[in-house]
Amino acid sequence: MIHRATGWLMLLCLVTSACLYIAPLAQLVGRRPLMVTIHEWSGIALPVPSLLGLLSSDFRADLRRLNRFAVYDRQWLRSVRRRRTSPEARPAGKFNAGQKIYAGWIAGAVLVMMFTGLLMWFIGLLPLVSRTSAIFVHDCLAWAIVIVLLGHMRKAFEDPEARLGMRTGHVSRSWADRHHARWLREESVAGVPEKADTV
Template sequence: MRRRAELILRFTRAERWVHRTTAALTGVCLATAACLYLAPLAELVGNRPLVVTVHVWCGLALPVPLLLGLASRAVRADVTRLSRFTPADWQWLRAVRARAAHRPAGKFNAGQKLYAQWTLGSMLVIVGTGLLMWLTHLAPPSWRTGATFVHDWLAAAIAVVVAGHIRMAWRDREARLGMRTGLVERHWAEREHPQWQATDAEREHPHWQTTDAER
């Protein structure tokens, strides 16, 4: 049982909504892609036109949660953090390589920043190539062939990276609770994200409140 006095706010509702909605859309896109690409799944599910429609529209919607989330100051602050590498991030990467216990990190560590940057970049490419495949009049056949090649292999890479992301999250219960409830234990923040805990957490959210349902 986590004590309220020992909890600090890590993610606001807007930040959690962006993460959950993007994750849901990504999951649907990967599931429908598997149904379109793998014959056994295609036969099991059937109704290929419906699967294509769901895949296309969920793919087009992928950037929407982030774009809407930018209305939140907390989300904008996260985007700024995730897009900047600091000396501490390079130290974190060297510490991981050396398997050192002390790994300096702000609100997000270097691994999380790399994952976020990969996610945004791959999202833009996957949506762009998907549009070329869907709207056949936009480009000549050779372009569509190239787009199909990139789209298929990038989708496979995304599936692998997402699986790795889920695996890492599964190994850290407090990180999962932070994304689910928005709250993390103070000692976890001090251990995993010492620079964020020391400089940002309470200053940004000095008057957070929670309910029993959020614990």
């Protein structure tokens, strides 16, 4: 639910920014003040799902996993560079190294976007900061987010079982063994029955 809510808020930010930034879209949609208001408030709400998620011990455990970069994560990155695809060459826990890097990058990008957005919104409060500088950083980072997000979505659409796992909370044991073998072993040790077909 946290991932989905964050995704919808991010989409709302991107769509409204496109309606403000791209002239043909701005003319087609019109209602600029409404687009500005929706963009500002969806941007401010962006961290809310994650903050509410901190109430969940499972979410906090996932954050700890995302925040740890282990030796096998470096091995995973080397195998990606060398285009090795076997599970032994690409060891991964619940999250692979690519997912960890993406999560850290997007969390930092959202914070910078919020900060620069608030600077533009309340520029009178900090007269020493140039509005042009805030707009430049906000716009450049927005384009970087679009590019990275498109890559994230492409990877997601290439793996229907991963998407199913995001929706249901379960993946097949064979999929977990191929993509996240270390996590499968951890779950088995933690008490998930070996004969179960989902984890």
